[in-house]
Amino acid sequence: MIWFDNVSKKYPGTAKPALSDINIRVKRGEFVFLVGASGSGKSSCLQLILREERVTSGTINVLGQDLSSISNRKVPYFRRNLGVVFQDFRLLGNKTVYDNVAFSLQVIGKSRGFIQEAVTDTLEMVGLTNKAKRMPTELSGGEQQRVAIARAIVNKPAILLADEPTGNLDPNTSLGIMTLLQNINAGGTTVVMATHEAGFVNEMQQRVIELAEGQIVRDEQHGGYGITAALPIIREAANAAAAAAAAAQDVPESLDEAIQAEVSSGTHEAFELGLEPEISVLNDTAGIARRLGLRDDDADNDDQQDVGPVR
Numbered sequence: 001m002i003w004f005d006n007v008s009k010k011y012p013g014t015a016k017p018a019l020s021d022i023n024i025r026v027k028r029g030e031f032v033f034l035v036g037a038s039g040s041g042k043s044s045c046l047q048l049i050l051r052e053e054r055v056t057s058g059t060i061n062v063l064g065q066d067l068s069s070i071s072n073r074k075v076p077y078f079r080r081n082l083g084v085v086f087q088d089f090r091l092l093g094n095k096t097v098y099d100n101v102a103f104s105l106q107v108i109g110k111s112r113g114f115i116q117e118a119v120t121d122t123l124e125m126v127g128l129t130n131k132a133k134r135m136p137t138e139l140s141g142g143e144q145q146r147v148a149i150a151r152a153i154v155n156k157p158a159i160l161l162a163d164e165p166t167g168n169l170d171p172n173t174s175l176g177i178m179t180l181l182q183n184i185n186a187g188g189t190t191v192v193m194a195t196h197e198a199g200f201v202n203e204m205q206q207r208v209i210e211l212a213e214g215q216i217v218r219d220e221q222h223g224g225y226g227i228t229a230a231l232p233i234i235r236e237a238a239n240a241a242a243a244a245a246a247a248a249q250d251v252p253e254s255l256d257e258a259i260q261a262e263v264s265s266g267t268h269e270a271f272e273l274g275l276e277p278e279i280s281v282l283n284d285t286a287g288i289a290r291r292l293g294l295r296d297d298d299a300d301n302d303d304q305q306d307v308g309p310v311r
């Protein structure tokens with residue numbers, strides 16, 4: 001279903017390859033975790049599977065399609081077999097929940113009746129039937145991620161790629177998202193998920209592929225997160241604790257000073273204020289269609305080219 005054969009990827013202008021000599025075979029129906037330190041190559045693997053990036057050497061075959069030989073024109077059609085979920089949700093801020101999910105079907109020219117049935121079923125599956133008319137700003141982070149998942153699976157893709165889908169969510173909400181991904185996998189969809197969430201990886205005991213500096217250092221059938229993969233998290237936690245201790249010694253005297261300090265340090269983050277995670281407002285419809293792989297770069301010049309029934 002997903003084959004990497006001696007795949008290497010080097011981005012232009014970089015000294016070291018992001019991926020070196022990667023060999024992977026993912027079978028239909030598998031749930032695979034990609035783990036490893038930041039910069040180890042997890043997202044690069046997902047981008048190669050999506051054909052957002054091309055290999056530097058080696059071959060990738062996804063759903064029987066050699067991605068080196070597929071023409072740019074065919075890439076949007078190829079991507080219709082894949083759903084993608086990102087850490088930052090990437091919802092259309094000016095559309096309702098229903099329209100966000102319907103959007104990817106509209107772009108590929110599905111009929112109104114088909115869309116209505118598919119969107120209704122999918123919203124029910126992700127538990128958002130009663131939020132169909134809400135705007136993304138009216139949803140919690142977990143609900144927004146459910147919308148993003150609904151959008152990714154509404155066309156019943158064979159493969160679901162998830163790049164740190166719980167990265168912006170609290171542990172309880174993350175658990176709900178992981179359960180949903182498990183259910184989707186149980187329905188037959190192959191899931192490949194890049195994550196730093198040691199707890200879920202350890203709990204689920206699924207296949208774990210661990211990357212380190214662009215190489216596979218572990219490919220275990222019923223694996224855990226692993227000590228090597230956990231190191232950067234432990235280091236990040238230690239750094240955060242040290243920074244918090246240093247900050248505690250520098251408590252501002254007055255409210256004015258506190259505000260001034262916050263503004264000048266640029267840490268005016270929503271989560272620090274106890275608000276929901278920021279919504280990615282992408283109002284550029286053509287842009288998001290392209291990002292989701294539903295249009296190619298020439299689609300603006302020739303709309304008919306990519307809008308049509310799935311092959």
Ligand SMILES: Nc1ncnc2c1ncn2[C@@H]1O[C@H](COP(=O)(O)OP(=O)(O)OP(=O)(O)O)[C@@H](O)[C@H]1O
Pocket residue numbers: 011012014017018036037038039040041042043044045194
């Ligand atoms: N578009 C790009 N141009 C240049 N270098 C890139 C690009 N994308 C990724 N890289 C580099 O490739 C390496 C692998 O990055 P990648 O994003 O795949 O890692 P990752 O494991 O997903 O990291 P993270 O956990 O932080 O998301 C890194 O050294 C990164 O800096």
